[in-house]
Amino acid sequence: MSTPSNEHEQTQEIDDSTFFPRGAIAFFVVLILFFAVLWFSMYFDVLARQ
Amino acid sequence: MNFDTLNLSKSMRRLLLLLLILPMALLVMGIYGGLMQAFFRAGIVTSDPFVGGEYYRGLTLHGVINALVFTTFFAVAFGHAVVSKSLNMALNERWAWISGILMIVGTVMTALTIFAGVADVLYTFYPPLQANVFFYVGLVLVVVGSWIAFFTWIPPYLKWRKENPDKKTPLAVVGIFATFIVWFIASIAVAVEILVLIIPWVLGWVDGINAMLARTLFWMFGHPLVYFWLLPVYVMYYTMMPRLAGGKLYSDTAGRLVFFMFIIFSIPVGTHHQFMDPGISGEWKLIQAFFTFMVALPSLITAFTLAASLEYAGKQRGGKGLFGWMFKLPYFDSNRWLFAYFITGLFLFIFGGISGIINASYQMNAIVHNTAWLPGHFHMTVAGPVILGMLGMSLYMVAKLTGKKIRMKKMVTAVPYIYSVGLLMMSWGLMRGGLQGMPRRTNTGLTYSNPDSALYRADWQLFTDVVVVGAVIMFVAMVIFFAAFFLTLAYRKAEAPSLSFGWTESVHESSGPIRWLHNFRPWVITAVVLIAITYAPVIYDVTTTGYSTSPRFGPESPSPRLNPSPQSEQVVPPEVRSEEDLDSRAEQLPLDFE
């Protein structure tokens, strides 16, 4: 997949040493909360059925 | 010496093409089988030209082709390509061909027994339900063939290791070796189950089989099997997707750590498929539940590392702010069509992942075990990210290996999105239905979804119908993909065939090799120790608490098959029933026999 066409993108060079994945952290926090909500909704269903 | 200078020999290219095209042809049958599953379950269809009215034969075909054959062939073909290209080492072609032929012979053998209707035992083939002996021999040949493929990679790796003492092993090779180390250790369990327990029992050399022991050995293999499916796609996510998206892998070290964690945590977890089984005490189930949580860690780390890599790519392409990068990724760029196969898989795996954690959560398994929730779950893991990654990579490799131009590129880019829409609908229907008690592996079309049956469940009807709609959409997407795949092959060669992978660089690259992430040996030893600790008590339980072993049974008759010949079975009059027994049978619900 060497990118055949190098069509123009507004590339802004990122300085690797200072790149901190703030967006990925935010996404991951949302993901973890989403997992917790789904898991506990099932968990309380189990507790209710007892 | 940069990457990818080695050109695969003509014979190697031909072998890889065979290992990619043959399973793709079989997959056409497997995907058609999937559509039939949805139609049979909704009662739209009650028989089809290939399996007649035998829903469970169709399910066996769907499971064996899609989940065992297609995935194993792809892993071997992808492994050959990745190992030889990233190490720039030629492989031993004789043994590579021997491995390929063994796998093909085994597949044909198993497929014939299924089509002949003497192997309606599903892809988990739980004894005491028995299939024709060649069903098992075929599976063993496929597994042994894949072992030989793995063994052909070890000498070149060791040679490369000697020639490059200071260089780190390429991440892709670490991933492929982790995959096949897990596969090799785990498939020993199913080889023991088949060779020691099942085949002597099927051939009549032994009269009884310990069903719990066979089942435990199967699931000691069954869960690592899902990592054998998943890890090749993780190799693509880590070493190809970031560059394809226009960025870099956030952390190469995280990738190595993830693959090594899978080596130690993939196998001591299989009992989470047996939470509801008798014969295994709660403590050992709880320990394996704990290790199943541990094996969720590498996937969570992967979710973060890939998100960071995609953020890097998104920002590189002008994404601003916290989530702006998400909208700058090349979702519909047909020049980077393979990215669509990766990103849709990642999205689906969010739902596949959390439903997997729910399945493994000890008592919570009681709500979902063997209900339709399970096919809902694993269609968002193996039939989601795994199959999408494998389909995309198969098309890419076949085009490069033949030097042909990929046809219908715009449609090819759209396929994963159409597929995902259908898959989300199907999984929603299966999972909601499952939570209401709808069972899996059941021809509901004849009873629970059949308005004329006494067992009809009107409240499940919506779910089966949504499953049908979702399955049709998935089928349409796959028809488009197959058209593009075989059309690409049909056209004449456009350029000299040469396979090359666009390897990704990484943002964080530790300089020299890291001491504890350097070689496989300590991790393999840890894995074996963990397996011994978690499985010794389980094996002890299932071998000591059983009160009897079981004779052979076929799916067509409640009477055991007494003589060993695989085909014919002797109808034994059911044991004499006491009067009272017959009364209780009378008050049961009317049964719908065809």
Added chain:
Amino acid sequence: MDKSEGLALGLSGALLLIFFAAIMYASTARGIDVPKCITDPDPFERGQLIEHAEDRYELQMIARMWSFQPGSIEIPVGSELEIYLRATDIIHGFKIEGTNVNMMAVPGSINYQRLRFNEPGTYPLVCHEYCGVGHHNMRGEIVVTES
């Protein structure tokens, strides 16, 4: 391992730890458990419902190719039911809808679970493990009466 990876690992670990703690709570404090291992199984030959006391019953359930035996039982609401499950031929499944009872019937072993019915009504039970051509017919029910 930089700060962001540390944070991600920490979050994941915390999430899984909370899940595992919740499991331990359900098991210890609420007595919700996976089926136990019966170390001294006595393979009963006939399926039957035994009344031990006014609100305590024992169900010896036989699962065989393609029916549950007894196929339908009746117990008063509020009573506690101990279920011993035995398969006489191949592997069957056993799930009581709407409850936490979900067991595999594996020949050679006996499975055990206990529950209390607080709501009257008909609880269907279904075989959810493929057991041959008649598998989709295999169903029973537990009728919980008012009294």
